[in-house]
Amino acid sequence: MTNAPREIENLIDLMARLPGLGPRSARRAVLYLIRKRGLLLAPLADAMHQVAVTARECVVCGNVSTSEVCDICTSEKRATGELCVVEDVADLWAMERASVFKGRYHVLGGTLSALDSMGPEELRIPKLVQRVVDEGITEVILALNATIDGQTTAHYIAEELEGRCAVTSLAQGVPIGGELDYLDDGTITAALKARKAL
Amino acid sequence: MTNAPREIENLIDLMARLPGLGPRSARRAVLYLIRKRGLLLAPLADAMHQVAVTARECVVCGNVSTSEVCDICTSEKRATGELCVVEDVADLWAMERASVFKGRYHVLGGTLSALDSMGPEELRIPKLVQRVVDEGITEVILALNATIDGQTTAHYIAEELEGRCAVTSLAQGVPIGGELDYLDDGTITAALKARKAL
Numbered sequence: 001m002t003n004a005p006r007e008i009e010n011l012i013d014l015m016a017r018l019p020g021l022g023p024r025s026a027r028r029a030v031l032y033l034i035r036k037r038g039l040l041l042a043p044l045a046d047a048m049h050q051v052a053v054t055a056r057e058c059v060v061c062g063n064v065s066t067s068e069v070c071d072i073c074t075s076e077k078r079a080t081g082e083l084c085v086v087e088d089v090a091d092l093w094a095m096e097r098a099s100v101f102k103g104r105y106h107v108l109g110g111t112l113s114a115l116d117s118m119g120p121e122e123l124r125i126p127k128l129v130q131r132v133v134d135e136g137i138t139e140v141i142l143a144l145n146a147t148i149d150g151q152t153t154a155h156y157i158a159e160e161l162e163g164r165c166a167v168t169s170l171a172q173g174v175p176i177g178g179e180l181d182y183l184d185d186g187t188i189t190a191a192l193k194a195r196k197a198l
Numbered sequence: 199m200t201n202a203p204r205e206i207e208n209l210i211d212l213m214a215r216l217p218g219l220g221p222r223s224a225r226r227a228v229l230y231l232i233r234k235r236g237l238l239l240a241p242l243a244d245a246m247h248q249v250a251v252t253a254r255e256c257v258v259c260g261n262v263s264t265s266e267v268c269d270i271c272t273s274e275k276r277a278t279g280e281l282c283v284v285e286d287v288a289d290l291w292a293m294e295r296a297s298v299f300k301g302r303y304h305v306l307g308g309t310l311s312a313l314d315s316m317g318p319e320e321l322r323i324p325k326l327v328q329r330v331v332d333e334g335i336t337e338v339i340l341a342l343n344a345t346i347d348g349q350t351t352a353h354y355i356a357e358e359l360e361g362r363c364a365v366t367s368l369a370q371g372v373p374i375g376g377e378l379d380y381l382d383d384g385t386i387t388a389a390l391k392a393r394k395a396l
Contacts, residue, residue: 003269003270003291003294004262004291005252005253005262005263005264005265005268005269007245007248007249007252007253007264008249008253008262008264010245010248011242011245011246011248011249014238014241014242014245015242017238018227018230018231019223019226019227019230020218020219020223020226020227021218021219021227025217025218027288027291028217028218028288029216029217029218029219030249031262031286031287031288032216032217033216033246033249034249034253034262037249037250037253040212040215041246041249041250042246042247042250043212044209044212044213044246045243045244045246045247045250046243047205047208047209047212048209048231048239048240048242048243048246049240049243049247050205050208050209051205051206051209051228051231051232051235051239052235052239052240052243054203054205055203055205055206055232055235055239064202064203064206064229064232065203066203066205066206067203070203071201071203072201088229089229090225090226090229093201093202093225096201
């Protein structure tokens with residue numbers, strides 16, 4: 001396409017498959033990498049190789065890890081009896097950035113969806129029930145996306161865990177710094193229904 | 199930041215330095231890469247390593263290449279006596295995608311700029327004059343950006359080459375598919391001044 005050498009064309013093609021990059025931004029990124037080949041391209045190649053060799057899924061919670069069981073699952077400090085259920089690792093990272101939750105996680109890897117044929121088995125929900133029993137979990141906090149699929153999954157998990165432990169979910173309402181004028185009707189309705197005494 | 203293993207944090211930090219990616223899209227890209235580690239991450243690491251080892255600047259024209267002299271400069275077919283002057287390799291690739299120019303290139307690597315202390319030497323302009331003489335160039339086509347710096351550089355090169363060969367520049371006017379209502383005044387003025395008889 002660009003008449004560049006085969007190696008460079010190949011790199012552009014692979015980069016263009018990353019989410020958020022298209023052919024145009026892939027070309028731009030590759031030219032930038034070539035200009036900084038000592039400072040950025042070589043270290044990036046090494047870092048990718050490292051991750052390709054070491055990255056795996058934590059067998060307990062489904063987090064990405066470089067060992068069989070991830071750091072959060074092995075940390076004694078985080079055996080608080082609270083388990084936070086998230087859809088994917090990006091959500092786990094978002095929770096960790098807030099650094100307010102001190103327990104452990106369970107990563108579903110998706111939501112229940114008839115269309116994508118994602119059933120409870122695929123989402124490791126039986127494994128979640130097993131963990132609640134084995135680890136003496138007292139509360140499961142559902143931190144799922146506020147979408148139809150997310151809420152369906154939340155209800156299914158709540159039913160599965162009934163009588164075994166407390167099941168809660170993240171509060172819905174006005175985001176911090178949010179302006180009412182820019183909020184959708186659903187959020188305002190949820191916030192009004194869940195209003196609190198000051 | 200995300201409590202991910204050191205190798206993964208390191209990869210996110212490096213990815214976030216690419217143009218067009220920030221910390222958020224770097225995290226997203228890295229999670230995607232980890233999910234596709236066999237299909238995409240490992241080949242990408244290899245491709246980057248390949249390019250890091252082989253990529254260099256063509257000593258004649260400044261194009262990126264994997265050999266001392268790039269494919270365009272070595273191709274006998276492209277010794278047409280026409281030389282196209284571009285600001286950087288991205289512009290060369292854009293010209294090649296149009297696949298209408300059959301001659302060779304000269305990549306300046308920037309534009310004249312007092313602020314960034316880019317002088318004629320840094321832009322390989324003496325080398326351009328030398329090539330015009332050595333390669334028996336009959337026409338130099340200036341394909342520089344239509345910015346103040348680009349036009350200053352064009353005028354400087356035209357003066358340097360006066361009497362040695364014809365110097366032309368890309369036409370300015372209404373882009374193909376462009377609507378007048380969305381064009382700026384400068385473009386409309388240029389298009390009107392350069393109007394053609396049908």
